[in-house]
Amino acid sequence: MSLIPTLFGNENLFQPTWDPPSRSNNDTSSFTNAQIDWKNDMWHRVERRSGKFTRRFQMPQNANLDAVNATIENGVLTITVPKEEKRPEVNAIKISG
Numbered sequence: 001m002s003l004i005p006t007l008f009g010n011e012n013l014f015q016p017t018w019d020p021p022s023r024s025n026n027d028t029s030s031f032t033n034a035q036i037d038w039k040n041d042m043w044h045r046v047e048r049r050s051g052k053f054t055r056r057f058q059m060p061q062n063a064n065l066d067a068v069n070a071t072i073e074n075g076v077l078t079i080t081v082p083k084e085e086k087r088p089e090v091n092a093i094k095i096s097g
Contacts, residue, residue, distance in 0.1 A: 059081065062084050063081050063083060064083060065081070067081075068080070
């Protein structure tokens with residue numbers, strides 16, 4: 001099942017949020033718990049995993065990869081990928097006469 005059509009079809013930004021819970025100082029495990037929230041107008045998805053993990057997404061054709069921004073605040077990783085602006089096609093019509 002592909003998440004791309006439903007996940008990236010809204011507003012002017014693609015903005016998933018990664019919110020791992022805090023770890024205590026007594027935690028000696030090399031694993032961490034993570035919670036990934038995908039928010040959209042109509043639905044909300046939460047994923048939780050334990051251990052090492054990698055998540056990859058194929059960006060849509062209209063993603064502006066040169067303007068990707070990533071911030072981490074209070075343990076929340078936010079990655080923002082703006083959509084490229086749609087520019088109207090301009091056709092020049094030569095008028096004789």
